[in-house]
Amino acid sequence: MQLYSEFLKQLVSWQYQLNNYISSTIRSVNDENSLSASFLVLLIAFLYGVVHAAGPGHGKALVAFYFTSNKSDYKKAFKMGYMISIIHALSALVFTFGIFFILKTMFRKNFNEFSQMTMQISAVMIMLVAIYIIYHAIKDKNAKEKDETPKNKSEVAVAFSAGVVPCPGVMTIVLFCIVLGQYLLGVLAALMMSIGMGLTISIAGIISIAINKKAGGFLDSKAYILEIFGGVLIFLLGLFLLSAAF
Amino acid sequence: MFKVFVFLFLFSSTLFSHPHTFIDVYPSIKVKDGKTTEISFKWKLDEMTSSMLIYEFDQNGDGEIDSQENYYAYKNYFAVLEEVSYYTELLLDEVLQEPIVPKNFKVTIENNRVCYFFKIEGSYNVKKLSMEFGDRDFFVAMVLKPEFLNITGAKAKIDDIDRDFYFVHRLELKE
Numbered sequence: 001m002q003l004y005s006e007f008l009k010q011l012v013s014w015q016y017q018l019n020n021y022i023s024s025t026i027r028s029v030n031d032e033n034s035l036s037a038s039f040l041v042l043l044i045a046f047l048y049g050v051v052h053a054a055g056p057g058h059g060k061a062l063v064a065f066y067f068t069s070n071k072s073d074y075k076k077a078f079k080m081g082y083m084i085s086i087i088h089a090l091s092a093l094v095f096t097f098g099i100f101f102i103l104k105t106m107f108r109k110n111f112n113e114f115s116q117m118t119m120q121i122s123a124v125m126i127m128l129v130a131i132y133i134i135y136h137a138i139k140d141k142n143a144k145e146k147d148e149t150p151k152n153k154s155e156v157a158v159a160f161s162a163g164v165v166p167c168p169g170v171m172t173i174v175l176f177c178i179v180l181g182q183y184l185l186g187v188l189a190a191l192m193m194s195i196g197m198g199l200t201i202s203i204a205g206i207i208s209i210a211i212n213k214k215a216g217g218f219l220d221s222k223a224y225i226l227e228i229f230g231g232v233l234i235f236l237l238g239l240f241l242l243s244a245a246f
Numbered sequence: 247m248f249k250v251f252v253f254l255f256l257f258s259s260t261l262f263s264h265p266h267t268f269i270d271v272y273p274s275i276k277v278k279d280g281k282t283t284e285i286s287f288k289w290k291l292d293e294m295t296s297s298m299l300i301y302e303f304d305q306n307g308d309g310e311i312d313s314q315e316n317y318y319a320y321k322n323y324f325a326v327l328e329e330v331s332y333y334t335e336l337l338l339d340e341v342l343q344e345p346i347v348p349k350n351f352k353v354t355i356e357n358n359r360v361c362y363f364f365k366i367e368g369s370y371n372v373k374k375l376s377m378e379f380g381d382r383d384f385f386v387a388m389v390l391k392p393e394f395l396n397i398t399g400a401k402a403k404i405d406d407i408d409r410d411f412y413f414v415h416r417l418e419l420k421e
Contacts, residue, residue: 009413016292019294027293052264176293176298179297
């Protein structure tokens with residue numbers, strides 16, 4: 001745990017530096033309007049996304065639970081990682097632009113309220129996904145065969161439930177760009193940040209799949225137990241988040 | 247396998263927790279005869295958070311915060327931090343004291359960054375006193391560096407303390 005603690009501390013330090021760096025670079029774009037500075041902003045946004053998602057959060061635990069309890073390949077990990085991060089960033093973009101342009105005044109207050117509301121929605125959705133996973137694990141066991149269609153649906157549901165909470169990190173950058181009148185740069189920076197976050201979340205999924213594969217031989221015949229267990233953990237996670245969102 | 251799940255569950259307990267706002271903490275402390283005579287703070291918020299707050303605070307857009315705007319900032323953005331003890335905890339002989347009560351709150355804008363100024367009252371024995379700065383929710387990262395300190399009449403030491411899911415910077419004073 002000491003190592004993990006040091007790792008988290010280092011992540012915070014990097015985020016602090018990147019946060020300073022990205023704001024000063026965006027401001028220099030605004031002052032000089034240079035193309036190279038704009039590309040630099042996008043590069044930093046990507047790195048910021050990688051580091052930002054490496055700490056606790058951004059649905060990595062959910063992805064980890066899901067892939068540890070469901071058979072999948074590495075491509076699916078990338079697919080889900082990017083689905084989460086893109087939904088996360090799009091949600092942030094929609095909320096930020098929506099709040100800013102529809103409710104120009106007091107937007108910060110509304111941002112807080114929307115943030116809490118989306119956290120509650122996300123937590124309930126996570127619990128519903130968990131129930132869905134448990135239900136299908138039992139159904140699959142009874143049918144003695146795997147049904148791939150509902151699995152794909154549950155992946156989308158997992159990604160959506162984790163990603164629907166708008167990323168405050170993305171919102172901050174987008175708002176900063178809006179305030180400086182750099183709308184396009186704000187959108188592009190949000191997308192680059194989501195690509196960076198997607199990479200990190202996908203890696204969390206890949207690690208979980210690797211763990212699952214290692215245990216696969218032993219658990220093949222009892223896969224439904226692992227799926228139910230994973231579903232219960234996801235449900236508890238949703239319950240915890242719901243309690244934290246009030 | 248179970249250990250992996252337990253680890254992941256613990257790991258996930260801060261699912262939405264990672265810093266999005268960074269605050270540089272500048273403590274200014276005067277010590278005389280082993281006791282504090284003045285404790286004040288300056289918080290310098292990161293530029294991106296500042297840009298949102300400036301938009302909100304500086305209603306007339308003159309680049310300065312007047313008394314009315316200062317009151318608005320205090321009421322809507324600073325006073326609510328009482329819930330989180332203003333991210334500042336005072337300990338005497340390692341015993342947590344009553345939450346701090348900030349006085350003389352003032353907001354300024356310095357180089358596009360919002361700065362909060364406030365002081366706390368009370369005279370404390372520096373041998374027993376320590377302060378911790380951090381956000382339990384880990385949404386805000388309080389940053390304390392040796393170069394931010396302005397302490398007269400005592401020596402200071404900074405430590406980073408791991409509180410499992412968030413970090414605090416601990417400031418200890420020595421005569």
